[in-house]
Amino acid sequence: MGVGILRALICCLVCFSLLMAAPFCEARKAKPVHNTPRKAEVAAPVTEPAVPAAVQQITQIRWLMQKNTEVKDTFLRLVLDVTGPVEADAVIVNTPAPFLAVQIKGAVPGGGDSSLQLDGQIAGAAHLTGEGNNSRLMIALETGTVLSDCRIFTLPPDSAAHKPFRLIVDISTPAPDPGFRFTPGLKDKIIVLDPGHGGSDAGAVGPGGTREKTVTLAVAGDVKALLEKAGAKVYLTRTGDDDVFGPLAAAREELQARVDVAQRYNADLFISIHANAAANPLARGTATYYYKKTAYDALLAYEIQKGMVRAGALKDKSFFPANFYVVKYTSMPAVLVELAFISNAGEERLLGDVKFQETMARGIVEGVDRFFMQTSAQED
Ligand SMILES: [Zn+2]
Structure with a gap:
């Protein structure tokens, strides 16, 4: 009952719908700009299997430009049809020219090596080559793409839509540089932490009765202690079980009050x-959200997500652009982290555990530290 609970419900429903949509990106409301599937060359049928049965084949590669209007992002999507499950990893190689190198384990090009000409907005060309039982997809990048602009994931076969197992590579348009300049290390950095919900708004409540507002405040306190030990200046949007704007305020007033704290302290980062x-x-795992308003929001989300997953060892639900108020209207790089699912009995127990709270806080701080290392390295 009450606005607080309604607000919590809206927050959770938004998170939920986003998370549910994420593994099925093709079903999202994304408008194709071009839709020009290019078939990779397909070899003549082989009478004898050229590769062991456990090795999959990449039967087709196609690409399209997509627009995510909600978060104002245009991205290049490469879709590789594969005969079965594969694993993939990527790095950015800058010499002699910038490439995204995607290593695909356990799959070979079904029709031999193949090349794709792309439209040059984000990448100019892609080339797939076999390497033993693996493959490598080299994508020639046109712009200042960083690894946090790239997302690689797989989609299971969809028999109703006659779609096989797919490996997806999404590359977003890099955000314009707003002129932020960072130095390495945490010393003297101004960081505003926002413990979600509070006061009249309990947030989500777990099956065992654990309240989201209690967990978020505890973890924020742990993050503050760790950051301050490293010399950062840390401010919390709330330090007790309080509403930031006032009890039972409208969602917009309450969220703007949290944004105002970050703006007032001229924060370097907002979390x-x-x-x-x-x-x-049964839904479980850790996720991070950002709004791509500076060149650094996605990188901050990428590093904090990596830090939390490494520390807490829960399922990696990845990092996503999202239209959340506090990350959209703060002017500095900002993220919203979802530590774990309080609606999952096992993860609820973890969230209430002081040791686990400290572990996740350590993961967040490691991510922040890595972020400042990466951004200052980019200046060189
Ligand atoms: Zn929440």
Whole structure:
């Protein structure tokens, strides 16, 4: 009952719908700009298997430019049809020219090596080559793409749509440089932490009664202690079980009050801490959200997500652009983290555990530290 609970519910429903949509990106409301599938060359049928049965074949590569209007992002999507499950990893290689090198384990090009001509907005060409039982997809990048602009994931076969197993490579348009300049290290950095919910708004409540607002405040306190030990100046949007604007305020007033704290202190970074909730009690894992308003929001999300997953060892639900108020309207790089699912009984127990709270806080701080290392390295 009440606006607070309604607000929590809206927050959780938004998170939930986003998370549910994420693994099925092709089903998202994304408008294709071009849709020009290019077939990779397909070899003549082989009478004898040229590769062991366990090695999959990449039967087709196609590409398209997509627009995510909600977060104002245009991205290049490469879709590789594969005969079965594969694993993939990517790095950016800058010499002699910038390339995204995607290593695909356990799959060979079905029709031999193949090349794709792309439209040059984000990448100019892609070339697939076999290397033993693996493949390598080299994508020639046109712009200042960094690894946090790239997302690689797989989609299971969809028999209704006659789609096989797919490996997806998404590359976003790099955000314009707003002129932020960072130095390495945490010393003297101004960081505003936003413990989600509070006061009249409990946030999501777990099946065992754990309240999101209690967990977020505890983790924010741990993050503050660690950052201050490293010399950072840290401010919290709330330090007790309080509403930031006032009890039972409208969602917009309450969220703007949190943004105002970050603006008032002229923060270098803003981190909003939440726990996730879903109707499915088995939903689990860690996720991070950002709004791409500076060149650094995606990188901050990437590093903090990596730090949390490494520390907490929960399922990696990845990092996503999202239209969340506090990350959109703060002027500095900002993220909203979903530590784990409070609606999952096992993860609820973890979220209430002081040791686990400290572990996740350490992961967040490691991510922040890596972020300043990366951004200052980019200046060279
Ligand atoms: Zn929340």
